[in-house]
Amino acid sequence: MADAIENPRTGQRMAFVTEQPELLEIETVNPASSVREPVHVHPLQESGARVSAGTLRFCVDGVERAVAAGESIVIPANTPHHFWNDGSADAHAVQWFRPALRSREFFETLFALARDGKIDAKGMPSLLQLAVTIPEFSQEIRTTTPPWPVQRALVALLAPIARRRGYRGVYRGSEHAPADAPSR
Structure with a gap:
């Protein structure tokens, strides 16, 4: 992954592919793990993900949903959510934030x-x-x-x-x- 960062605690990798004021897109690799990120909101941003390999499990506003390869999810601004990979293989996705902010x-x-x-x-x-x-x-x-x-x-x-x-x-x-x- 060019222009990539890695979280050694989780093994998650990110490469920033589109950076414009109105949109940030990040190619992500999310290793299988039972560890879930904290529930959070993006107060001013719509966010989402397009999964290209594997499956990511999202809990959005208390509703859990698996997002498999070829599927997408859109999360409205200020909506409580978190995600994790409870599968057996890495999940690949493009996550996005609109607007990009910081x-x-x-x-x-x-x-x-x-x-x-x-x-x-x-x-x-x-x-x-x-x-x-x-x-x-x-x-x-x-x-x-x-x-x-x-x-x-x-x-x-x-x-x-x-x-x-x-x-x-x-x-x-x-x-x-x-x-x-x-x-x-």
Whole structure:
């Protein structure tokens, strides 16, 4: 995959194939796994996937559905969802976001955190990292728990502490972090 990133925690690979203000398309390879990403919304973006090999299982607004090779799914903006590959082989798909916003930068940040061991077993960064990442990408993605007003209140309290300790919302890798900061 040209221009690709990989999440070593999950084995997921992404290659950014279409990048325009109105559309981001990403070729993805999703290894079989029982691990599910956190339920989340894209508040301002319609998203979806076209599966070309294997099957991805989506849970959209509480309704579970398998999307097999040759099938697509469209997820309206601000709709709770998550997906996983519960099959036995890699699933290949083109995922898309309309408009693109800063989704690429979000995935690059998340995958860099994973590469540097700064993601827990559930796929989440530390609380202080979240305190600066949540507001940085709040237009692109939000987890559904705790509720958004609670997340905003926690961020208001913790973000100043996180920034003083060297955390930044956009993370490129530990080689760019201040020496005393656990992440950037």
